[in-house]
Amino acid sequence: MPSGLVALLDDVSVIARAASASLDDVGAGVAKAGTKAAGVVIDDAAVTPGYVTGFTPDRELPIIWKITKGSLRNKLLILLPLALLLSALLPEAIIPVLMLGGCYLSFEGAEKVIEKLGGAKHGETLEDPIEDPASFEAARVSGAIRTDLILSAEIMAISLSQVEDTTLLTRAVALALVGILITVGVYGAVALIVKMDDVGLHLARKPGATAQAFGRVLLRAMPVVLKLLGSVGTLAMLWVGGGIILHGLEELGLPQPAHIVHGIEHGLAEATGSLGGVIGWLGYAAASALVGLVLGAAIAVGMHVIGHMRSKSHE
Template identity: 70%
Template structure:
């Protein structure tokens, strides 16, 4: 019996060491994948406040909580199993699916820009008379979750590409870990951003002069910050959407436009010396956004002027 117990404990120790090694592999791979997906994470954080601004303060956090739950479902219940299945059985389908998502983001961003420039608004907005606020909130949350699904798909695709050489179990664990960490990181940041004015108001009520002054500054600054985030979020949609489609076209053998953009990027990098990496990245992002704007404008024209989808009656 002692010999059997010793053998059992030895087996347990071997299993524990193997598990620890697997966990270490997962954490390292997740860190590597998360770093590559950082750009899309930033875009997601910038886009989301658009969906919660304009509501009364008591509804902001509940709306963010609903979007967070929807984002977790997107990543863990839809995208994770779909990504694993596609990587095993239909790896060729990943690129076209991502390109469809890129077209959607380009359309959303282009439509927003056209509305800013005086174009016709499509769909219900917070500035319109809202007959049923609960139904409007539900539609806003649904819209945010749809956008999150596309951005999350890009995050998961980048993650999957980063761990393609790992075992299926490690790939699944990394996708789950990155999905959870990214979701809480993004929406925790969004919650902090949208509640900063309330925090500022509390600080402004303090008797300490410095605390009072900082609170007043925070309250006065937040409208401008939220406006800036709205602009950044729209540009992010165009940048990410255009970039996804450009990269997808290149993978399908139609890389002329992406090669031109890369050529401009390299030229800028060569001309700007030490800061070449930064300016090159900005240049490529700007060209991707311009491509996304053009693509989104074409899609919007076809939907609203040709197919008459979402057109308002006058």
């Protein structure tokens, strides 16, 4: 009996050590994956505020909450199972799927640029009279969740590449934790950004002169910040979309476009001394955005031609 108890305790000890090692693997995987995905996280945070600007203050947080729930569904119910299945059964399909997402982001970004330059607008915008606020809000939330799906796919793919040598369970737990932490971080930051004008208004009504001055600064600054974030969001769609395409072509055996862009990055980095890291990254982002803009504009023109041909055929 004592020997059986000792054996049982020994088995428990082995299981505990295995569980501890597994948790260590998950923690290391989450840290690596989160670091590698940081660039896309910044893009996600820049894109999202554009979907809630212009609404009344009482609708901003509910809209962000709807987008947050959609983002969690994207990551945990769609992308996580898909990533695990593809990594186990068809890993070569991951890059083409991501490239399709890159094409979509490039198209969305190019369409916004075309609209800014005076092209035809697609769908109702905040500059137009909004006849049905509920349906307009639903359309905005739907558009944000679609864009989030592509950005989340990139985050999950980057994260998967950092834990692909681990067990299936470790991969699943690490990807789930990365998805949850990134979603909470991004949309928590977005909520703070869009509500800063309310904070400014609250401070401006406080009795202290310092609080009032700071509040007035926030009130004046936030419209500019939100407008700037809208532009950054459009650029983010283009540089992430273009970057996905460049990386995908490189993985599929066509490395020349990516090499040219990386050459620009390294050349700028070497020529600008202590600011080389920042300037080099900006050069890479600008070149990737240009790729995304050209590709997205070509897709937009192609879709316009197809739409025109269809309308002609129905006449």
